Amino acid sequence: MASTPAQSESALPALTPMMAQFFEIKAANPGYLLFYRMGDFYELFFEDAEIAAEALGIVLTKRGKHLGQDIAMCGVPIHAAQDYLKRLIGLGHRVAVCEQMEDPAEARKRGSKSVVRRDVVRLVTAGTLTEDDLLPQRGANYLATVSLVRHGELEFGLAWADISTGDTHVACLSAEAVGNELARIDPAELVLSEATRLALVEAHALGSGLNERLSLVDAALFESDEATRQLRQSYPGPDTDASAFPRVVRSALGALCGYVADSQKGVAPALRWPETEATDGLLLIDQATRGSLELLETQRGSEIGSLRHTIDRTVTAAGARLFSQRLAAPLARADLINARLDMVARSAKDLLLTDRLRADLKATPDLARALTRLALERGGPRDLRSVGKAVASAIVLAERLHQAGDLPQGLASVAEKLAAAPRQLAEDLLAALVEEPPMMTRDGGFIAKGHDEALDAERALGSETRAVIASLQARLASETDTKALKIKHNGVLGFFVEVPSAQGQKLLEEPHRDSFVHRQTMANAMRFTTRELADLESRIANAQHNALEIELRIFAELRKAVLGGLDQLRGLADALAELDVTTALGRLAANESHVRPKVDDSLSFEISAGRHPVVEAMVRKDGHAFVANDVDLSGSESEGGGRLWLVTGPNMGGKSTFLRQNALIAIMAQMGAFVPADSAHIGVIDRVFSRVGASDDIAHGRSTFMVEMVETAAILNRATRRSLVILDEIGRGTATFDGLSIAWATVESLHETTGCRALFATHFHELTALHKSLSRIVNVTMKVREWEGEVVFLHEVGRGAADRSYGVQVARLAGLPEPVLTRARQVLDFLEQRAAGATLSEGTGTVLDDLPLFAHQPPPAPVKTDPVYTLLDSIRPDDVTPKMAIDLLYELKKTRDAARRS
Numbered sequence: 001m002a003s004t005p006a007q008s009e010s011a012l013p014a015l016t017p018m019m020a021q022f023f024e025i026k027a028a029n030p031g032y033l034l035f036y037r038m039g040d041f042y043e044l045f046f047e048d049a050e051i052a053a054e055a056l057g058i059v060l061t062k063r064g065k066h067l068g069q070d071i072a073m074c075g076v077p078i079h080a081a082q083d084y085l086k087r088l089i090g091l092g093h094r095v096a097v098c099e100q101m102e103d104p105a106e107a108r109k110r111g112s113k114s115v116v117r118r119d120v121v122r123l124v125t126a127g128t129l130t131e132d133d134l135l136p137q138r139g140a141n142y143l144a145t146v147s148l149v150r151h152g153e154l155e156f157g158l159a160w161a162d163i164s165t166g167d168t169h170v171a172c173l174s175a176e177a178v179g180n181e182l183a184r185i186d187p188a189e190l191v192l193s194e195a196t197r198l199a200l201v202e203a204h205a206l207g208s209g210l211n212e213r214l215s216l217v218d219a220a221l222f223e224s225d226e227a228t229r230q231l232r233q234s235y236p237g238p239d240t241d242a243s244a245f246p247r248v249v250r251s252a253l254g255a256l257c258g259y260v261a262d263s264q265k266g267v268a269p270a271l272r273w274p275e276t277e278a279t280d281g282l283l284l285i286d287q288a289t290r291g292s293l294e295l296l297e298t299q300r301g302s303e304i305g306s307l308r309h310t311i312d313r314t315v316t317a318a319g320a321r322l323f324s325q326r327l328a329a330p331l332a333r334a335d336l337i338n339a340r341l342d343m344v345a346r347s348a349k350d351l352l353l354t355d356r357l358r359a360d361l362k363a364t365p366d367l368a369r370a371l372t373r374l375a376l377e378r379g380g381p382r383d384l385r386s387v388g389k390a391v392a393s394a395i396v397l398a399e400r401l402h403q404a405g406d407l408p409q410g411l412a413s414v415a416e417k418l419a420a421a422p423r424q425l426a427e428d429l430l431a432a433l434v435e436e437p438p439m440m441t442r443d444g445g446f447i448a449k450g451h452d453e454a455l456d457a458e459r460a461l462g463s464e465t466r467a468v469i470a471s472l473q474a475r476l477a478s479e480t481d482t483k484a485l486k487i488k489h490n491g492v493l494g495f496f497v498e499v500p501s502a503q504g505q506k507l508l509e510e511p512h513r514d515s516f517v518h519r520q521t522m523a524n525a526m527r528f529t530t531r532e533l534a535d536l537e538s539r540i541a542n543a544q545h546n547a548l549e550i551e552l553r554i555f556a557e558l559r560k561a562v563l564g565g566l567d568q569l570r571g572l573a574d575a576l577a578e579l580d581v582t583t584a585l586g587r588l589a590a591n592e593s594h595v596r597p598k599v600d601d602s603l604s605f606e607i608s609a610g611r612h613p614v615v616e617a618m619v620r621k622d623g624h625a626f627v628a629n630d631v632d633l634s635g636s637e638s639e640g641g642g643r644l645w646l647v648t649g650p651n652m653g654g655k656s657t658f659l660r661q662n663a664l665i666a667i668m669a670q671m672g673a674f675v676p677a678d679s680a681h682i683g684v685i686d687r688v689f690s691r692v693g694a695s696d697d698i699a700h701g702r703s704t705f706m707v708e709m710v711e712t713a714a715i716l717n718r719a720t721r722r723s724l725v726i727l728d729e730i731g732r733g734t735a736t737f738d739g740l741s742i743a744w745a746t747v748e749s750l751h752e753t754t755g756c757r758a759l760f761a762t763h764f765h766e767l768t769a770l771h772k773s774l775s776r777i778v779n780v781t782m783k784v785r786e787w788e789g790e791v792v793f794l795h796e797v798g799r800g801a802a803d804r805s806y807g808v809q810v811a812r813l814a815g816l817p818e819p820v821l822t823r824a825r826q827v828l829d830f831l832e833q834r835a836a837g838a839t840l841s842e843g844t845g846t847v848l849d850d851l852p853l854f855a856h857q858p859p860p861a862p863v864k865t866d867p868v869y870t871l872l873d874s875i876r877p878d879d880v881t882p883k884m885a886i887d888l889l890y891e892l893k894k895t896r897d898a899a900r901r902s
């Protein structure tokens with residue numbers, strides 16, 4: 001735990017110059033907790049201290065008074081600051097780090113009352129992190145900005161960057177698309193103006209998670225002039241002309257660069273020239289679908305149980321970032337998908353090669369992040385060595401790929417990029433640096449022995465003092481012919497020569513008196529200094545300093561060499577990540593028996609023995625087998641589109657699993673992965689929609705049913721013939737007849753107007769009649785078997801419609817009380833008879849109101865024999881002695897307790 005630091009500037013009395021400095025810096029950084037550097041601590045004052053002490057669980061103390069009130073204070077030691085920062089940022093705080101910009105001794109020269117100059121050197125927010133231990137291990141850490149123009153329709157500009165890697169993107173989006181894109185990017189921090197925030201809220205584009213990650217800034221940051229100025233400053237090169245972007249995009253990108261530059265306080269942010277995100281080549285997955293399919297996290301917000309967690313086998317952080325990116329934005333062009341599949345196929349075919357590559361990759365450091373830290377002047381020797389190791393590893397990987405031969409185009413181009421790695425740079429770096437260099441340059445000790453002669457000499461002097469002294473001592477002893485001569489050291493004299501008193505006289509005389517200066521006479525000895533010793537003294541004192549200077553110079557040269565090849569090295573980092581993703585998918589395919597899907601431009605969707613990767617892993621863990629199922633939604637233009645499968649079956653029968661597994665298979669195929677099935681043929685899908693009926697969105701003030709209808713409307717308005725639509729129990733959130741009617745009309749519209757490939761799970765058995773009039777509707781059902789009155793789920797999809805729901809049986813499995821189940825059975829029988837309709841007599845009633853649902857008393861619960869009563873009944877009071885009475889009382893109590901326990 002942090003304690004109160006003892007400082008030279010130990011008090012903060014009211015209205016001192018230091019306090020004035022504090023207030024000035026604090027006012028210039030509103031909304032940030034101010035980490036105010038005082039010696040070896042960062043200190044926080046006033047409200048900041050209260051917030052931080054509470055959040056970090058550290059001691060809140062007082063330091064001086066302001067306007068008669070105690071000043072609250074807490075502090076964190078410099079060496080542990082990173083940890084505290086991490087926790088504060090994780091809790092959604094923003095921190096301004098204020099450093100001492102001069103030595104306190106310098107300040108004292110200006111007068112005893114002058115304050116050490118301080119300034120904020122960095123604003124730390126969730127989106128502007130670059131330190132490894134603050135960053136997420138496996139995902140990207142995006143900072144995003146949104147700008148807005150209103151010309152008739154709303155148009156949003158989106159810019160986002162992972163500043164730890166420099167990766168930057170822009171997109172121009174409609175109100176409809178911006179929410180989905182934000183959900184896909186899932187930024188750690190979203191910077192916007194209040195006006196844009198309101199527009200996003202109106203467009204339902206701010207998912208609940210994003211609300212907590214907003215940084216509201218002045219709209220001026222987004223103004224065209226300011227944005228253009230900022231862009232010119234951030235991208236001064238000749239190939240970087242921002243005028244090619246629409247105005248709204250320039251504004252977002254300019255604001256992004258401005259925000260980053262401000263947070264890093266003047267050090268070049270080193271963002272890469274942005275890639276324009278063309279959504280037309282991508283499979284569009286909207287926000288609700290992402291949530292419902294649990295691609296990157298489950299609906300409860302956990303990574304475990306998500307598709308990514310189940311299928312990601314990458315071994316590097318950069319690979320994991322690319323994997324998530326590809327999963328969040330699969331492709332929608334058959335040629336590009338097949339190119340990726342060719343690469344995975346090659347990897348899956350040659351597992352020996354794959355495993356060798358993966359072993360090498362695993363030992364490869366995170367090049368992209370090391371480069372960014374170096375560019376931001378925040379990198380240390382360890383980052384330099386990481387660059388060296390990564391480059392060396394790239395060369396080895398290129399050779400392995402080269403030797404394997406017969407590479408598909410994608411892998412050949414990866415191999416080519418890897419082979420172009422700057423070999424000399426890697427050699428220089430690895431030769432210059434020690435094997436395990438420290439993170440920071442601060443303490444030196446990172447340049448390897450033998451790399452620089454001057455450095456070695458300084459070090460020899462510093463660390464090999466003993467040997468130097470010993471040889472000097474031997475020389476002086478022989479020159480003076482005094483065997484007992486010793487070189488010693490103390491705090492007063494420093495290094496000195498000591499000889500027994502008897503020999504001391506000799507040194508006071510010629511020829512030694514010129515070189516030996518007498519300093520002390522002791523009882524038995526005399527002490528002298530020599531010029532040589534004094535020189536040695538100061539050289540030793542300087543040696544460490546000089547050694548550090550030399551190391552820093554070499555560090556700066558090496559850093560410059562690295563940054564000189566920044567673009568090439570970043571390309572190399574991309575190639576390493578791509579190889580990791582490819583081999584991870586190859587390994588996954590082999591381990592999990594996934595197959596290469598056939599992907600083309602048809603309207604096919606035919607999967608045989610498909611499996612749900614996440615549920616399969618789960619049931620396997622429980623020792624069960626997953627039941628694979630076929631699906632065929634294939635259609636053609638001439639038929640009017642794809643098929644729509646109506647899936648009926650009992651609750652818990654596996655409908656949702658079946659529906660989702662098909663969407664997941666499509667997404668995996670289009671990201672370029674093999675799929676969990678025996679075979680799969682998929683005509684490229686442009687959008688996938690997945691909705692589950694009735695999930696509340698209380699955060700947005702919309703009722704269950706309203707959410708369902710808004711989402712259904714979105715599907716009906718946006719789905720095209722190439723889309724895949726998955727609807728799970730739409731219409732269940734309202735009265736039966738309304739729900740049925742809406743589900744009915746939705747199925748008709750999907751079939752007649754959209755013609756998309758669709759899966760529709762429902763409990764409305766009435767819908768199954770639709771297949772008679774709509775040719776591309778196919779009825780299927782989840783099979784069950786009844787066994788001794790219990791229902792057994794087979795999880796198998798078969799043709800036809802379910803005859804019943806088995807809801808009551810499922811309720812029994814869930815432990816509903818017996819009387820409720822019995823009553824439910826009665827009501828169900830009544831309703832089923834009534835639904836059989838015409839054959840029943842008038843008297844049974846024809847409207848719902850007639851149902852005697854609540855008029856009926858539940859059947860009396862069966863009377864259980866109570867052991868206490870049984871015991872009481874057995875007692876004949878006249879026959880009982882006082883002793884027996886006491887025993888009986890004990891017996892009664894015991895029986896009652898036993899009955900309670902059972």
Ligand SMILES: Nc1ncnc2c1ncn2[C@@H]1O[C@H](COP(=O)(O)OP(=O)(O)OP(=O)(O)O)[C@@H](O)[C@H]1O
Nearest residue numbers: 619625626627650651652653654655656657658795
């Ligand atoms: N193909 C399968 N093989 C093995 N187990 C399965 C399979 N499909 C589903 N299950 C198991 O059955 C459980 C219920 O499945 P699911 O949620 O898909 O049922 P459902 O029919 O959608 O139920 P409800 O209508 O109540 O939502 C799953 O959690 C899983 O454990």
